[in-house]
Amino acid sequence: MTSITKAACIGGGVIGGAWAARFALAGIDVNIFDPHPQAERIIGEVMANAERAYGMLTMAPLPPKGKLIFCKSLEEAVEGVDWIQESVPERLELKRGVITAIAAAADPKALIGSSTSGLMPSDLQRDMKHPERLFVAHPYNPVYLLPLAELVGGEKTSRAVLEEAKAKLAPIGMKGVIINKEIEAFVGDRLLEAVWREGLWLIKDDICDTETLDDVIRYSFGLRWAQMGMFETYRIAGGEAGMRHFLAQFGPCLSWPWTKLTNVVDLNNALVEKIAEQSDAQSGARGIRELERIRDQNLVGIMHALKAGDDGRGWGAGKLLAEFEEGLWAKAGKAKVDVSAAGPLRLVDTRVNAAWVDYNGHMTEHRYLQLFGDTSDALLRLIGVDFAYVEAGHSYYTVETHIRHLGEAKLGQALYTTLQLLASDDKRLHFFTRIHDAATGEVIATAEQMMLHVDSKAGKSVSAPAEVLARIAPIAEAHTKLPLPEGAGRSVGQKKHSEG
Numbered sequence: 293m294t295s296i297t298k299a300a301c302i303g304g305g306v307i308g309g310a311w312a313a314r315f316a317l318a319g320i321d322v323n324i325f326d327p328h329p330q331a332e333r334i335i336g337e338v339m340a341n342a343e344r345a346y347g348m349l350t351m352a353p354l355p356p357k358g359k360l361i362f363c364k365s366l367e368e369a370v371e372g373v374d375w376i377q378e379s380v381p382e383r384l385e386l387k388r389g390v391i392t393a394i395a396a397a398a399d400p401k402a403l404i405g406s407s408t409s410g411l412m413p414s415d416l417q418r419d420m421k422h423p424e425r426l427f428v429a430h431p432y433n434p435v436y437l438l439p440l441a442e443l444v445g446g447e448k449t450s451r452a453v454l455e456e457a458k459a460k461l462a463p464i465g466m467k468g469v470i471i472n473k474e475i476e477a478f479v480g481d482r483l484l485e486a487v488w489r490e491g492l493w494l495i496k497d498d499i500c501d502t503e504t505l506d507d508v509i510r511y512s513f514g515l516r517w518a519q520m521g522m523f524e525t526y527r528i529a530g531g532e533a534g535m536r537h538f539l540a541q542f543g544p545c546l547s548w549p550w551t552k553l554t555n556v557v558d559l560n561n562a563l564v565e566k567i568a569e570q571s572d573a574q575s576g577a578r579g580i581r582e583l584e585r586i587r588d589q590n591l592v593g594i595m596h597a598l599k600a601g602d603d604g605r606g607w608g609a610g611k612l613l614a615e616f617e618e619g620l621w622a623k624a625g626k627a628k629v630d631v632s633a634a635g636p637l638r639l640v641d642t643r644v645n646a647a648w649v650d651y652n653g654h655m656t657e658h659r660y661l662q663l664f665g666d667t668s669d670a671l672l673r674l675i676g677v678d679f680a681y682v683e684a685g686h687s688y689y690t691v692e693t694h695i696r697h698l699g700e701a702k703l704g705q706a707l708y709t710t711l712q713l714l715a716s717d718d719k720r721l722h723f724f725t726r727i728h729d730a731a732t733g734e735v736i737a738t739a740e741q742m743m744l745h746v747d748s749k750a751g752k753s754v755s756a757p758a759e760v761l762a763r764i765a766p767i768a769e770a771h772t773k774l775p776l777p778e779g780a781g782r783s784v785g786q787k788k789h790s791e792g
């Protein structure tokens with residue numbers, strides 16, 4: 293079985309709560325056990341931010357949201373689930389005890405992932421029944437957006453379990469990377485710890501304050517890391533001579549005094565206060581949930597940029613997002629639309645999200661075009677022009693669009709689109725799309741568009757194949773009976789100066 297049918301989160305704090313959101317937004321019911329008296333409120337707030345982030349992240353059809361079920365005991369939570377994610381505080385004795393209790397109560401075949409940031413899986417699995425199904429699944433905050441989980445096995449973990457875990461993460465939009473050998477802190481936290489340690493020295497020694505340090509990261513190598521990591525970036529830094537030249541030039545710096553890494557800074561009260569005060573001055577004006585929302589919106593923007601990378605083929609986390617969306621479209625199947633109904637086709641239901649709103653406080657103009665584009669994509673899928681069709685070398689390209697703005701769409705407003713085919717032949721689709729306010733049905737924008745069927749490799753228009761034309765036919769037949777929509781055939785209506 294390569295997908296998770298039901299999950300459990302043991303521990304629902306920063307990380308457990310965000311795992312729960314990741315599972316639920318992928319349509320998986322989640323049992324949660326966390327004795328914290330406010331666990332339900334906290335996870336509810338994390339879930340609200342996660343839903344807001346997904347609203348910005350994707351237009352692909354998310355499955356119906358999985359249920360969050362708060363359980364009274366660990367034993368109740370792990371019953372009948374096939375993935376258990378442990379996210380209790382980072383203390384070996386506590387984690388080992390919790391994992392041993394999970395193993396005693398759970399189905400022997402259920403996978404058990406630990407969110408530990410650095411404890412060795414061999415230490416965690418020491419006392420458990422069926423230790424072969426315990427592994428580290430180390431995520432990154434926020435788990436519902438950042439897609440990586442480092443998968444690390446202990447001495448008793450089976451390799452097949454790691455492969456199974458990797459396969460099960462893919463449908464929830466995550467990339468599982470299997471780490472060859474277990475070491476404390478794995479790969480990501482080894483790197484982060486090194487940077488953090490150096491950062492603490494820089495603050496302690498008054499070289500810079502926390503804000504300057506963060507600026508140095510976010511305006512420079514932080515941008516590079518999101519898209520190419522370390523070694524691919526440094527290969528380019530070696531110029532045409534590549535990595536060997538880079539290593540020859542910068543290798544000697546390793547023995548110069550460029551780091552204090554081998555010394556551990558004394559994180560005494562004075563240093564804690566210094567960092568906390570600088571951090572308050574830097575970011576204290578905003579609450580944590582507000583900072584989370586800003587972070588999430590930025591992360592979504594970065595992932596969208598990466599999705600368009602490599603000439604639209606997608607790059608890194610953006611390519612993974614595109615693959616996740618393909619899976620969602622495939623699972624949703626073709627839109628359940630009655631193509632011969634005597635009315636325009638209702639094709640997209642959506643909501644105005646935060647990233648769509650401009651300085652006027654309403655949906656910004658290019659998002660209208662996006663919504664019209666999503667609607668024509670939905671029409672194309674309906675007539676069989678899907679990813680496989682495009683990959684095989686044919687598609688429809690938009691050659692003309694006329695948009696009219698008739699009303700406003702505000703943040704959070706529910707919208708739907710309808711499409712009426714005005715004319716079609718073996719190469720052309722000429723249609724009229726309306727964006728409606730979902731509450732009133734009022735039309736707030738329209739677009740008249742023409743699409744041409746193309747041989748994308750040859751770069752020229754060609755007739756669509758018979759099977760596509762056959763799917764267009766019932767729509768065309770139903771829509772010829774409809775009156776021409778108000779506004780169809782209009783040009784931009786402003787009088788010319790010469791007309792007075």
Ligand SMILES: NC(=O)C1=CN([C@@H]2O[C@H](COP(=O)(O)OP(=O)(O)OC[C@H]3O[C@@H](n4cnc5c(N)ncnc54)[C@H](O)[C@@H]3O)[C@@H](O)[C@H]2O)C=CC1
Pocket residue numbers: 302303304305306307308325326327328331378379380381382390407408409410430431432433
């Ligand atoms: N915060 C972060 O940035 C990251 C944390 N992690 C790892 O995730 C794990 C959890 O860390 P956070 O979520 O940050 O901590 P947290 O303190 O926010 O959450 C821990 C939760 O566990 C609950 N808990 C305590 N004992 C429990 C028990 N016996 N059974 C069930 N729940 C229990 C607490 O009530 C709390 O809600 C740690 O292993 C940490 O290293 C991993 C990646 C990033």
Ligand SMILES: C[N+](C)(C)CC(=O)CC(=O)[O-]
Pocket residue numbers: 409431432433481484
């Ligand atoms: C600080 N940390 C060790 C808990 C960080 C992580 O484990 C991963 C992350 O999200 O940075």
